[in-house]
Amino acid sequence: MKITVKLFATLRTGRFDEKVIQFSNNITISDTLKEIGITSQEAAIIFVNGRHAEFDQVLYDGDIVSIFPPIGGG
Amino acid sequence: MDKILRIDMGANGNPKITITELGDYAGLGGRGMTSAIVSKEVPPLCHPLSSENKFVIAPGLLSGTASAMSGRISVGCKSPLTGGIKEANAGGQPAQVLARLGYAAIVLEGKPVDDTLYKIYINKNGIKISPDNSLKMLPNYELIAKMRDEYGDKIACISIGTAGEMKMNVASVACTDMELRPTRHCGRGGVGAVMGSKGVKVIILDDTGMSMRAPKDKERFKDANKRFVDGLMKHPVTGKALPAYGTNVLTNILSEAGGYPTYNFKEGSFAGASKISGEVEAELEKQRGGNPTHGCHRGCVIRCSGIYNDKDGHYLTKQPEYETVWAHGGNCGIDDMDAIAMLDYLDDNYGVDTIEMGATIAVAMDAGIAKFGDAEAAINLVKEVGKGSYLGRILGGGAAITGKVFGVERVPVVKGQAMPAYDPRAVKGIGVTYATSPMGADHTAGYAVATNILKVGGFVDPLKSEGQIELSRNLQIATAAVDSTGMCLFIAFAVLDQPETFQALLDLLNACYGLNLTADSVVELGKNILAMERDFNSRAGFTKEHDRLPRFFSQEKLLPHQVVFDIKDEDLDKVFNP
Ligand code: SF4
Numbered sequence: 001m002k003i004t005v006k007l008f009a010t011l012r013t014g015r016f017d018e019k020v021i022q023f024s025n026n027i028t029i030s031d032t033l034k035e036i037g038i039t040s041q042e043a044a045i046i047f048v049n050g051r052h053a054e055f056d057q058v059l060y061d062g063d064i065v066s067i068f069p070p071i072g073g074g
Numbered sequence: 075m076d077k078i079l080r081i082d083m084g085a086n087g088n089p090k091i092t093i094t095e096l097g098d099y100a101g102l103g104g105r106g107m108t109s110a111i112v113s114k115e116v117p118p119l120c121h122p123l124s125s126e127n128k129f130v131i132a133p134g135l136l137s138g139t140a141s142a143m144s145g146r147i148s149v150g151c152k153s154p155l156t157g158g159i160k161e162a163n164a165g166g167q168p169a170q171v172l173a174r175l176g177y178a179a180i181v182l183e184g185k186p187v188d189d190t191l192y193k194i195y196i197n198k199n200g201i202k203i204s205p206d207n208s209l210k211m212l213p214n215y216e217l218i219a220k221m222r223d224e225y226g227d228k229i230a231c232i233s234i235g236t237a238g239e240m241k242m243n244v245a246s247v248a249c250t251d252m253e254l255r256p257t258r259h260c261g262r263g264g265v266g267a268v269m270g271s272k273g274v275k276v277i278i279l280d281d282t283g284m285s286m287r288a289p290k291d292k293e294r295f296k297d298a299n300k301r302f303v304d305g306l307m308k309h310p311v312t313g314k315a316l317p318a319y320g321t322n323v324l325t326n327i328l329s330e331a332g333g334y335p336t337y338n339f340k341e342g343s344f345a346g347a348s349k350i351s352g353e354v355e356a357e358l359e360k361q362r363g364g365n366p367t368h369g370c371h372r373g374c375v376i377r378c379s380g381i382y383n384d385k386d387g388h389y390l391t392k393q394p395e396y397e398t399v400w401a402h403g404g405n406c407g408i409d410d411m412d413a414i415a416m417l418d419y420l421d422d423n424y425g426v427d428t429i430e431m432g433a434t435i436a437v438a439m440d441a442g443i444a445k446f447g448d449a450e451a452a453i454n455l456v457k458e459v460g461k462g463s464y465l466g467r468i469l470g471g472g473a474a475i476t477g478k479v480f481g482v483e484r485v486p487v488v489k490g491q492a493m494p495a496y497d498p499r500a501v502k503g504i505g506v507t508y509a510t511s512p513m514g515a516d517h518t519a520g521y522a523v524a525t526n527i528l529k530v531g532g533f534v535d536p537l538k539s540e541g542q543i544e545l546s547r548n549l550q551i552a553t554a555a556v557d558s559t560g561m562c563l564f565i566a567f568a569v570l571d572q573p574e575t576f577q578a579l580l581d582l583l584n585a586c587y588g589l590n591l592t593a594d595s596v597v598e599l600g601k602n603i604l605a606m607e608r609d610f611n612s613r614a615g616f617t618k619e620h621d622r623l624p625r626f627f628s629q630e631k632l633l634p635h636q637v638v639f640d641i642k643d644e645d646l647d648k649v650f651n652p
Contacts, residue, residue: 008326008353009318009353017348045529047330050332051537052529068326069310070528070530071324071528072311072312072316072567073322073323073378074321074518074521074563
């Protein structure tokens with residue numbers, strides 16, 4: 001299955017902005033993070049299709065995963 | 075900081091100066107001070123531009139000391155935009171300088187009998203008020219350049235641009251930054267119009283010969299400041315993200331979360347978001363010899379601001395903030411960073427609130443005055459405001475008035491004030507703050523976005539109703555207190571997450587004033603300020619029906635999540651009556 005991974009702010013450094021990655025079925029967010037070399041501490045905020053998600057959430061074909069380091073503003 | 079300077083601008087002959095003790099206002103600073111004076115001394119039914127209104131300026135409790143982050147200044151009055159009480163605050167240099175000169179507040183009272191324009195110069199020797207009609211209709215940058223020529227570069231200024239002189243609802247009050255540029259604005263609620271109604275163009279502050287305010291307990295203060303700064307540096311938001319990208323790092327995350335108001339609150343994410351994101355903005359600033367990491371006042375250790383240069387490497391404006399980039403950007407369908415930076419410069423120069431201005435242009439676009447996405451048209455509309463043409467005057471009335479004049483139904487305001495950069499349908503906690511804050515729709519009044527979206531101070535799901543009332547209540551109380559200290563609100567990211575940094579803040583206040591404040595006293599302070607503000611509003615005619623969002627938010631579903639604002643009216647009424 002194909003998952004779109006989007007990285008933001010410092011997580012882009014040395015990696016990518018956006019990439020479609022091929023995975024086997026039944027993969028979780030944690031597995032995805034391992035695959036792209038991001039620790040769970042770095043990944044402070046994760047959305048799947050625009051909704052907050054936890055590390056153990058299972059992904060499905062076509063999901064968009066957006067990963068942010070700790071950020072703030074306002 | 076043991077005196078209040080009152081200037082009666084309407085006194086017979088010349089403005090009359092009175093300097094008084096603090097009296098009942100002892101122990102207050104920033105928003106606590108402005109709201110106390112306004113609620114006690116201003117008749118709630120007065121016209122905001124009349125002689126009965128007062129324009130209050132107050133540095134925070136810690137301003138002027140050696141404490142980091144303490145350069146926040148508040149201005150307060152009855153708002154011409156909302157008709158209720160108003161406090162707006164900004165960074166920049168004036169808070170520190172005014173506090174070192176010894177003033178806990180400046181109160182402009184009365185109203186000149188004619189249209190003479192005044193400047194007020196304050197230094198260690200006293201106060202000089204002079205008529206100066208050569209300043210008429212000068213925009214902020216020209217005005218400040220003139221003041222620099224006249225008074226040297228050791229000054230800090232508080233001023234209005236052309237919009238304030240024309241008494242527009244969108245008019246801001248500008249504060250100069252470390253480079254003596256008028257870039258930090260008390261933006262909201264038309265405070266610039268009230269300063270303009272007092273006939274005051276600029277207040278020039280010079281603290282040469284004055285020393286830093288000494289805390290009661292020096293050692294304790296020094297130690298607390300160190301722990302406070304360590305805490306700010308340690309937290310990933312205040313130590314890393316804000317310095318690297320500034321506030322505009324939020325564009326991408328709000329758009330991803332579906333809470334980024336687009337095309338005048340029609341949609342929740344913007345296809346052009348990545349082109350105007352904080353990541354892109356910071357990169358452009360670096361490439362062009364600007365600077366993405368810059369403080370707005372001396373003593374800021376977070377340094378969320380920056381310098382934005384144009385294509386040729388010349389200074390254009392300070393780093394436009396997230397709310398500005400949203401208001402003039404995605405909300406108007408514009409994805410051109412240079413055009414947005416130009417709009418930021420024009421807003422600062424004419425002295426208008428970037429949030430209200432951008433929201434107003436989006437409403438005008440909805441009315442067909444210009445096309446969504448047309449950056450050139452947006453620039454021209456702001457220029458009309460600066461000139462004061464009839465169209466400019468209408469837009470200068472703000473989003474609510476513009477909506478009425480052009481017959482637009484989708485007008486995102488509460489108590490007449492435009493909503494900032496978070497859609498309340500997809501970030502429900504901030505919707506509660508918009509609805510119930512005594513200030514009108516104001517994100518800073520209780521920044522639930524932190525917990526709804528950024529997972530700071532815990533997590534409350536932004537798309538659900540549960541927990542939002544309590545979240546907004548607690549944040550509104552804490553914010554009212556922080557707004558009194560002179561601290562930049564961004565310390566909250568570290569203070570909410572790290573108890574030891576909150577303790578360091580308490581210790582700073584205690585060491586400065588010789589007090590024994592606890593977390594409970596801070597809550598008490600926040601509650602008292604909100605109670606004064608709500609009391610003023612209720613005497614001005616506000617009821618619980620004013621604590622509501624416009625109907626379309628509960629009727630029109632927002633894409634992509636297909637959500638409406640569904641927090642019940644009875645629950646909104648519980649924010650302040652739990
Ligand atoms: S963090 Fe930003 S807004 Fe706050 S004082 Fe520093 S530069 Fe100014």
